[in-house]
Amino acid sequence: MKVIFFSFPGRTMKKKAPVTLGRSLIWFSWKLVITFSVALCILTLIKFHSSSRSDLASASLSRRLRPPPDTLSARPKIAFLFLTRRNLPLDFLWGSFFENGDVANFSIYIHSAPGFVFDESTTRSHFFFGRQLTNSIQVAWGKSSMIAAERLLLEEALEDPANQRFVLLSDSCVPLYNFGYIYSYLMASPRSFVDSFLDGKEGRYNPKMSPTIPKGKWRKGSQWISLIRSHAEVIVDDDIIFPIFGLFCKRRPPVDGSKGNMNIKLQKQHNCIPDEHYVQTLLALNDLEDELEPRTLTYTLWNESDTKMENKGWHPITFNYANAGPRRIKEIKGIDHVYYVSELRTEWCRNNSTLVPCFLFARKFSQGAAMRLLSLGIKTRFDS
Ligand SMILES: *[C@@H]1O[C@H](CO)[C@@H](O)[C@H](O)[C@H]1NC(C)=O
Ligand SMILES: *[C@@H]1O[C@H](CO)[C@@H](O)[C@H](O)[C@H]1NC(C)=O
Numbered sequence: 001m002k003v004i005f006f007s008f009p010g011r012t013m014k015k016k017a018p019v020t021l022g023r024s025l026i027w028f029s030w031k032l033v034i035t036f037s038v039a040l041c042i043l044t045l046i047k048f049h050s051s052s053r054s055d056l057a058s059a060s061l062s063r064r065l066r067p068p069p070d071t072l073s074a075r076p077k078i079a080f081l082f083l084t085r086r087n088l089p090l091d092f093l094w095g096s097f098f099e100n101g102d103v104a105n106f107s108i109y110i111h112s113a114p115g116f117v118f119d120e121s122t123t124r125s126h127f128f129f130g131r132q133l134t135n136s137i138q139v140a141w142g143k144s145s146m147i148a149a150e151r152l153l154l155e156e157a158l159e160d161p162a163n164q165r166f167v168l169l170s171d172s173c174v175p176l177y178n179f180g181y182i183y184s185y186l187m188a189s190p191r192s193f194v195d196s197f198l199d200g201k202e203g204r205y206n207p208k209m210s211p212t213i214p215k216g217k218w219r220k221g222s223q224w225i226s227l228i229r230s231h232a233e234v235i236v237d238d239d240i241i242f243p244i245f246g247l248f249c250k251r252r253p254p255v256d257g258s259k260g261n262m263n264i265k266l267q268k269q270h271n272c273i274p275d276e277h278y279v280q281t282l283l284a285l286n287d288l289e290d291e292l293e294p295r296t297l298t299y300t301l302w303n304e305s306d307t308k309m310e311n312k313g314w315h316p317i318t319f320n321y322a323n324a325g326p327r328r329i330k331e332i333k334g335i336d337h338v339y340y341v342s343e344l345r346t347e348w349c350r351n352n353s354t355l356v357p358c359f360l361f362a363r364k365f366s367q368g369a370a371m372r373l374l375s376l377g378i379k380t381r382f383d384s
């Protein structure tokens with residue numbers, strides 16, 4: 001706020017024709033009132049101008065007043081954010097995972113199809129009852145509505161000041177360790193875990209996003225993130241980058257026979273998948289990359305033989321009962337580094353100087369695979 005000094009004319013006008021004390025007092029008061037009114041008008045104008053600009057820049061998803069972070073009195077919680085199509089097919093596994101935790105240490109939020117209810121008739125674990133958002137939206141996979149749903153989950157979870165870590169999970173994700181291990185792993189790091197790398201050759205960046213999103217800040221990475229509170233706030237409060245993604249980051253539609261020549265135009269579009277770029281790019285634009293562990297905590301196995309399907313790219317392999325045996329799980333838990341081809345970067349997974357397992361979660365697991373995992377028991381790394 002600018003500080004403006006006004007000098008009162010009355011003070012400088014010392015030499016005056018003698019008038020009676022009463023009249024000069026009234027005159028002086030009048031001048032004070034007028035001066036104050038003018039000053040007030042000017043101040044209001046200045047304030048209006050500067051605030052209408054900063055409101056644009058900082059307006060948030062909702063104008064709800066967020067509670068101040070309350071780290072002293074409450075125990076820090078992990079918010080588990082489930083992004084699902086409808087039900088949670090692996091609820092029985094997660095139920096046993098949460099059974100093993102301390103209810104004071106976590107909270108659960110679910111974004112599902114509007115109107116879907118989590119209760120005794122749809123869900124095998126009471127932890128999920130009534131945990132779906134009331135303001136959920138219809139999500140189209142690969143569209144902006146996906147990142148809109150993520151923002152709704154984060155917004156709701158920020159309402160609880162005890163939530164200090166925010167983990168985004170799909171309906172096919174499984175935990176690889178017990179609750180206590182995952183809790184201390186996440187709490188030990190003061191950073192977010194966000195897989196983020198340069199996306200040089202793929203042509204998903206649309207130059208129309210410039211200059212708000214310069215090409216140098218364009219990032220790619222896995223949708224499955226774990227955030228610290230301040231980064232969750234940056235995402236929920238973003239009112240500038242999200243609309244640009246809505247306009248210019250779109251998935252290229254498949255060739256449609258009925259559309260004829262229209263296909264040529266549609267196929268020229270930049271093939272962009274919002275949820276693989278939005279959070280990474282937004283955090284880079286906010287210069288927050290030194291507060292990240294640039295890796296995901298969620299393991300995915302890619303089917304690299306899928307290259308001929310250019311449009312869709314690689315597909316994650318779904319684990320089933322047969323290929324989710326103890327040896328496979330042990331292999332995944334044993335991974336302690338990740339290689340990023342586009343940056344020639346090897347990311348060692350560390351907790352300070354100690355090497356730790358890279359992955360706490362894995363996808364995509366079928367019910368059979370999850371059942372096998374449950375029968376093996378989700379153990380800590382030390383007793384597996
Ligand atoms: C719950 O949180 C407390 C305090 O942060 C911690 O000491 C305890 O180990 C946690 N319990 C579990 C099961 O993670
Ligand atoms: C990370 O280190 C902290 C102490 O520095 C320790 O309490 C925690 O258990 C470690 N976490 C893992 C996953 O090794």
Ligand SMILES: *[C@@H]1O[C@H](CO)[C@@H](O)[C@H](O)[C@H]1NC(C)=O
Pocket residue numbers: 188189190350351352
């Ligand atoms: C590493 O150790 C320092 C000091 O003990 C601690 O402040 C910091 O949070 C630790 N970092 C991680 C990633 O555990």
Ligand SMILES: *[C@@H]1O[C@H](CO)[C@@H](O)[C@H](O)[C@H]1NC(C)=O
Pocket residue numbers: 303304305306317318
């Ligand atoms: C990988 O993709 C190919 C081609 O689509 C398919 O034939 C194969 O079954 C897939 N492999 C796995 C393990 O899913």
